[in-house]
Amino acid sequence: MTGRFTAERVRDIEISGIRKLFESAGPGCTNLGLGQPDFDTPQHIKEAAIRAIREGKTMYTPNAGIPELRAAIAEKLQRENHISVRPGQVLVTAGGSEALHLAMEALVDPGDRVIFSDPGFVSYGALATIAGGVPVAVPLDDTLHMDIEKTRAAMEGARILVINSPSNPTGMVETGETIRDLVEYAMDAGVTVLSDEVYEHFIYGKEHVSAARFGDDVVTVNAASKTYAMTGWRLGYLAGPEEYMEPFLKVHQYCQACATSISQYAALAGYTGDQQCVAEMREEYRARRDLFHAGMREIGLDFPLPEGAFYAFVPFGEALLTRVLAHGVVVVPGSSFGRSRPHWGRVCYAVSRDILQQAVARIAEAMGEER
Numbered sequence: 001m002t003g004r005f006t007a008e009r010v011r012d013i014e015i016s017g018i019r020k021l022f023e024s025a026g027p028g029c030t031n032l033g034l035g036q037p038d039f040d041t042p043q044h045i046k047e048a049a050i051r052a053i054r055e056g057k058t059m060y061t062p063n064a065g066i067p068e069l070r071a072a073i074a075e076k077l078q079r080e081n082h083i084s085v086r087p088g089q090v091l092v093t094a095g096g097s098e099a100l101h102l103a104m105e106a107l108v109d110p111g112d113r114v115i116f117s118d119p120g121f122v123s124y125g126a127l128a129t130i131a132g133g134v135p136v137a138v139p140l141d142d143t144l145h146m147d148i149e150k151t152r153a154a155m156e157g158a159r160i161l162v163i164n165s166p167s168n169p170t171g172m173v174e175t176g177e178t179i180r181d182l183v184e185y186a187m188d189a190g191v192t193v194l195s196d197e198v199y200e201h202f203i204y205g206k207e208h209v210s211a212a213r214f215g216d217d218v219v220t221v222n223a224a225s226k227t228y229a230m231t232g233w234r235l236g237y238l239a240g241p242e243e244y245m246e247p248f249l250k251v252h253q254y255c256q257a258c259a260t261s262i263s264q265y266a267a268l269a270g271y272t273g274d275q276q277c278v279a280e281m282r283e284e285y286r287a288r289r290d291l292f293h294a295g296m297r298e299i300g301l302d303f304p305l306p307e308g309a310f311y312a313f314v315p316f317g318e319a320l321l322t323r324v325l326a327h328g329v330v331v332v333p334g335s336s337f338g339r340s341r342p343h344w345g346r347v348c349y350a351v352s353r354d355i356l357q358q359a360v361a362r363i364a365e366a367m368g369e370e371r
């Protein structure tokens with residue numbers, strides 16, 4: 001019955017495989033499935049939210065966000081990312097997810113091609129489709145980095161190129177040279193770049209380089225979600241060219257009105273406060289990455305050391321992936337992130353060291369059974 005009345009462009013979109021796994025994971029499972037920090041939101045951020053509630057800051061805010069937060073984000077973009085935008089070029093959204101949605105809705109016409117990497121974050125293809133566009137997934141190279149030649153070729157006549165570094169699900173980080181090359185090529189080809197930088201602070205040894213440094217037609221998407229362990233607060237933003245702000249605002253106004261007022265005050269404390277909490281989370285993620293990677297090598301599963309985010313993308317293979325899942329280790333199959341590596345698995349190592357050790361032991365058991 002519902003199928004008959006569902007819009008065609010929504011009908012064939014799959015519910016995210018990650019959500020499905022999250023909802024089905026049993027109590028005895030070792031859950032490395034859902035991609036979110038296991039840290040609590042830092043205390044000074046929570047206090048700011050409590051203060052906002054006490055002070056009655058619980059009504060609609062200006063659609064684009066409270067002015068002090070937009071100013072703080074513009075300042076942060078200048079300081080950390082070397083991107084010069086006025087506060088008027090910052091729009092506060094309900095998480096990075098809404099920012100991605102707004103950008104697609106406002107920029108994509110029916111039939112426009114949206115380019116992104118395969119494997120890549122689940123939302124890009126789905127949001128392109130919801131906006132009436134045509135998703136085009138470009139396979140990564142053998143090192144799990146963007147394939148410059150293939151990406152350039154796909155850009156001919158396209159509307160949007162999505163760059164996501166550090167990447168979900170691979171945990172890889174693109175070099176400044178790659179980003180510059182792709183952005184400059186996109187600018188020449190008349191393609192807007194959508195740069196999803198939600199994992200920018202979780203990089204281990206490499207440097208984060210923002211795409212907007214290299215071209216004008218670049219929309220930067222980011223969020224407090226991962227940086228400050230605030231996934232449930234639903235607070236993100238996008239920053240981009242002046243002329244996009246009104247179209248973005250139109251979509252935002254009619255679907256969201258404004259981001260949650262309390263979360264905006266909390267995020268303000270995050271962006272303007274001491275950043276030590278972020279450094280501490282990064283160092284713990286780094287230690288967990290090393291622990292997991294070394295553990296996997298010891299049991300005979302070697303793969304390139306992830307460079308950022310809190311994911312490892314592991315080449316399990318079809319039989320082992322099935323056994324790993326059967327042994328109660330929840331990882332997200334590569335098939336959730338595209339067609340190119342269906343039997344790999346995304347491991348989220350934003351869990352305690354004990355859980356990671358337990359996961360490695362269970363994976364070793366699964367490997368033992370396979371032999």
Ligand code: PLP
Nearest residue numbers: 095096097121168198223225236
């Ligand atoms: N972009 C990437 C690459 C992500 O991994 C996620 C969440 O997992 C998002 C965007 C959305 O983040 P948010 O929770 O802020 O909507």
